[in-house]
Amino acid sequence: MLRAAARAGRVVFGASDVAVADPRAEPTVVDALKRAAREDALVVLAVPLPAVEEVLRLVAEHAPDCLLTDVVSVKEPVADAVARRLPGARYAGGHPMAGRSASGWDAGTAELFDGAAWVVATEEDTSPEAWRAAVELALDCGAQVVPTTAREHDAAVARISHLPHLLAAVLAATGAEGGALALSLAAGSFSDGTRVMGTRPELVLAMCEGNRGPLLDAVDDALGRLGAARGSLASTGGLAATVRAGHEARQALEDLRNAGSEEIPVDLTDPEAFETLRDLGTAGGRVLRLDGNMAIGALPG
Amino acid sequence: MLRAAARAGRVVFGASDVAVADPRAEPTVVDALKRAAREDALVVLAVPLPAVEEVLRLVAEHAPDCLLTDVVSVKEPVADAVARRLPGARYAGGHPMAGRSASGWDAGTAELFDGAAWVVATEEDTSPEAWRAAVELALDCGAQVVPTTAREHDAAVARISHLPHLLAAVLAATGAEGGALALSLAAGSFSDGTRVMGTRPELVLAMCEGNRGPLLDAVDDALGRLGAARGSLASTGGLAATVRAGHEARQALEDLRNAGSEEIPVDLTDPEAFETLRDLGTAGGRVLRLDGNMAIGALPG
Numbered sequence: 001m002l003r004a005a006a007r008a009g010r011v012v013f014g015a016s017d018v019a020v021a022d023p024r025a026e027p028t029v030v031d032a033l034k035r036a037a038r039e040d041a042l043v044v045l046a047v048p049l050p051a052v053e054e055v056l057r058l059v060a061e062h063a064p065d066c067l068l069t070d071v072v073s074v075k076e077p078v079a080d081a082v083a084r085r086l087p088g089a090r091y092a093g094g095h096p097m098a099g100r101s102a103s104g105w106d107a108g109t110a111e112l113f114d115g116a117a118w119v120v121a122t123e124e125d126t127s128p129e130a131w132r133a134a135v136e137l138a139l140d141c142g143a144q145v146v147p148t149t150a151r152e153h154d155a156a157v158a159r160i161s162h163l164p165h166l167l168a169a170v171l172a173a174t175g176a177e178g179g180a181l182a183l184s185l186a187a188g189s190f191s192d193g194t195r196v197m198g199t200r201p202e203l204v205l206a207m208c209e210g211n212r213g214p215l216l217d218a219v220d221d222a223l224g225r226l227g228a229a230r231g232s233l234a235s236t237g238g239l240a241a242t243v244r245a246g247h248e249a250r251q252a253l254e255d256l257r258n259a260g261s262e263e264i265p266v267d268l269t270d271p272e273a274f275e276t277l278r279d280l281g282t283a284g285g286r287v288l289r290l291d292g293n294m295a296i297g298a299l300p301g
Numbered sequence: 302m303l304r305a306a307a308r309a310g311r312v313v314f315g316a317s318d319v320a321v322a323d324p325r326a327e328p329t330v331v332d333a334l335k336r337a338a339r340e341d342a343l344v345v346l347a348v349p350l351p352a353v354e355e356v357l358r359l360v361a362e363h364a365p366d367c368l369l370t371d372v373v374s375v376k377e378p379v380a381d382a383v384a385r386r387l388p389g390a391r392y393a394g395g396h397p398m399a400g401r402s403a404s405g406w407d408a409g410t411a412e413l414f415d416g417a418a419w420v421v422a423t424e425e426d427t428s429p430e431a432w433r434a435a436v437e438l439a440l441d442c443g444a445q446v447v448p449t450t451a452r453e454h455d456a457a458v459a460r461i462s463h464l465p466h467l468l469a470a471v472l473a474a475t476g477a478e479g480g481a482l483a484l485s486l487a488a489g490s491f492s493d494g495t496r497v498m499g500t501r502p503e504l505v506l507a508m509c510e511g512n513r514g515p516l517l518d519a520v521d522d523a524l525g526r527l528g529a530a531r532g533s534l535a536s537t538g539g540l541a542a543t544v545r546a547g548h549e550a551r552q553a554l555e556d557l558r559n560a561g562s563e564e565i566p567v568d569l570t571d572p573e574a575f576e577t578l579r580d581l582g583t584a585g586g587r588v589l590r591l592d593g594n595m596a597i598g599a600l601p602g
Contacts, residue, residue: 097486097487097488098488098489099488099489100489116488117485117486117488119486146482146485146486148482152482153486155479155483156479156480156482156483156486157483157486159475159476159478159479159483160476160479160483160484160486160487160488160490160491161486161487161488161490161491163472163475163476164472164476164490164491164493164494165490165544166527166530166540166543166544167468167471167472167494167527168490168494168547168551169526169530169543169544169546169547169548169550170468170523170526170527170530170543170547171464171465171468171523171547172546172547172548172550172551172554173526173543173546173547173550174460174464174519174522174523174526175460175461175464175465175550175554176549176550176553176554177460177522178456178457178460178461179457179583179585180557180583180584180585180601181447181449181453181457181582181583181584181585182456182457182458182460182461183461183553183554183557183585184418184447184557184582184585184586184587184601185398185418185420185447185454185457185458185461185462186398186461186462186554187398187399187400187417187418187461187462188399188400188401188496188497189461189462189465189466189469189497190461190462190465190554191554192465192493192494192496192497193465193468193469193493193494193497194547194550194551194554195489195490195493195551196489196490196493196494197544197547197548197550197551198548198551198552198555199548200548201541201544201545201548204540204544204548205539205540205541205544208534208540208544209534209538209539209540212534212538215534216531216534216535218475219527219530219531219534220531221475221478222471222472222475222527223524223527223528223531225470225471225474225475226467226468226471226520226523226524226527227524229467229470229471229520230517230520230521230524233509233510233513233516233517233520234517237510237513238506238510239467239505239506239509239510240502240506242467242470242471242474243466243467243470243498243502243505243506243509244502245470245473245474246469246470246471246472246473246474246495246498247470247473247498247499247500247501247502247505248477249470249473249474249476249477249495249498250469250473250495250496250498250499251499252477252484253473253476253477253484253487253491253492253495254499256481256484256485281482281485282480282481282482283481283482284480284481284482284484284485285485286485300481300485
């Protein structure tokens with residue numbers, strides 16, 4: 001994100017608990033926060049969920065008045081932590097939907113977010129200044145903004161990000177149980193279906209365990225569907241309902257990606273602007289740019 | 302396969318029940334089989350499992366003495382059908398582990414099999430002439446040969462090909478249940494995990510339903526693992542066992558692919574040659590080339 005924001009010409013600096021050889025790296029997180037307070041910078045939390053509390057403690061101490069956003073993969077737990085640690089903070093949560101199975105500083109690129117969805121939490125009580133700052137950051141990084149609530153975000157990513165990681169883990173282990181012969185025969189379907197298991201387990205765990213309730217719902221849905229397929233295969237030998245539903249769902253994904261788009265301007269001074277923006281997000285739409293007090297959205301169709 | 306074999310300089314011809322504008326296409330399957338009988342060609346069945354019986358009936362009528370192989374995705378049902386329809390046939394089953402989610406004549410390329418695993422059934426009673434012909438075809442197409450039994454093949458592909466398709470169907474449907482918002486947020490993990498659901502449902506069904514017994518075993522294994530993950534997430538909130546097992550399994554796949562290899566020559570005139578070759582397959586090894594009466598294998602390590 002540092003690289004992507006720099007590409008857009010923004011002044012960026014940061015700190016990591018891992019030594020990073022980059023001129024934009026401050027020696028410590030406290031140094032970075034003190035500088036943020038001096039320069040009235042937007043503070044972006046870019047840590048796994050288990051580290052959020054500790055970093056928020058430092059923000060509360062060293063940069064409590066800065067605009068605040070984050071790029072953590074769940075939104076309700078972070079919003080709760082912000083409300084506890086920094087009541088009154090001007091905060092809008094964020095989550096860019098882009099990543100690589102490789103981890104660490106060297107795995108990032110300035111192009112990572114180009115065209116990607118970047119959720120910005122758009123609740124009734126979201127600070128408009130923080131919302132605008134988070135949206136500008138996302139757009140500067142090349143992403144498109146999906147406005148929605150923390151709750152709806154967490155339910156959605158359980159299905160399209162956390163469940164895929166869990167199913168990839170189950171698939172990888174079930175395949176490896178077939179021994180070297182099975183792995184030697186593995187081609188595209190197994191490779192693709194297990195790719196995300198190349199990610200460091202700590203990151204996957206932080207992400208999935210941090211979204212426990214919504215992930216349980218998604219896992220139950222998947223268990224029900226897999227159990228139904230099992231029952232049908234055992235009793236009638238048929239899998240048509242499962243495979244056709246899967247094919248149609250994949251088609252829906254491709255249709256959404258290939259859809260044209262209709263531009264929808266939303267006046268941000270309208271008291272119902274956030275509600276309109278959430279409806280846009282629910283319908284699969286995104287904010288493409290800001291133009292003064294207008295957010296220019298696009299709906300697939 | 303026609304294109305890949307032609308690239309190696311082989312004379313190839315074929316027939317399809319779909320009109321194909323290619324000079325190598327005979328007007329009908331019967332024409333192709335009559336020509337095969339005249340020219341003493343190797344006959345390759347390249348149809349989905351449900352069509353095998355009908356094509357074998359035509360082979361028995363028009364080209365019963367030709368060497369026979371196939372590229373169908375399950376091996377025991379095809380071997381059973383050959384034993385019923387063409388008892389005494391010189392047959393060695395085959396299965397190239399390569400494919401694309403796009404289907405049809407135009408989706409094929411001569412390079413599809415380069416470096417891929419191509420199973421050739423290597424049973425005690427496999428015809429040595431048919432085995433050699435099937436291995437030569439696979440090697441000419443650019444593939445590496447994995448020698449194993451029909452039974453071991455079917456158990457392995459249930460885990461690394463048919464289960465991935467079923468999990469992709471379950472994942473796609475569970476994701477789409479989250480509506481347009483969820484699909485709009487879907488990134489790499491969901492895209493990769495559902496890619497194979499772009500395939501025509503008829504092909505997926507023929508493949509999965511044709512391997513019912515081994516696929517039930519694999520699905521039960523996956524259901525057990527996913528259920529255990531669900532239980533752990535619900536009770537302790539932890540997914541470490543699931544995610545670490547998945548990460549290690551994915552690592553085992555990458556290790557196997559990146560392993561160096563030790564060449565193992567196998568004398569095909571040795572009465573125990575097929576047993577030696579099956580052991581090679583079980584250990585994740587492949588046959589790289591034939592050299593007179595020697596099969597040159599490679600073991601990862």
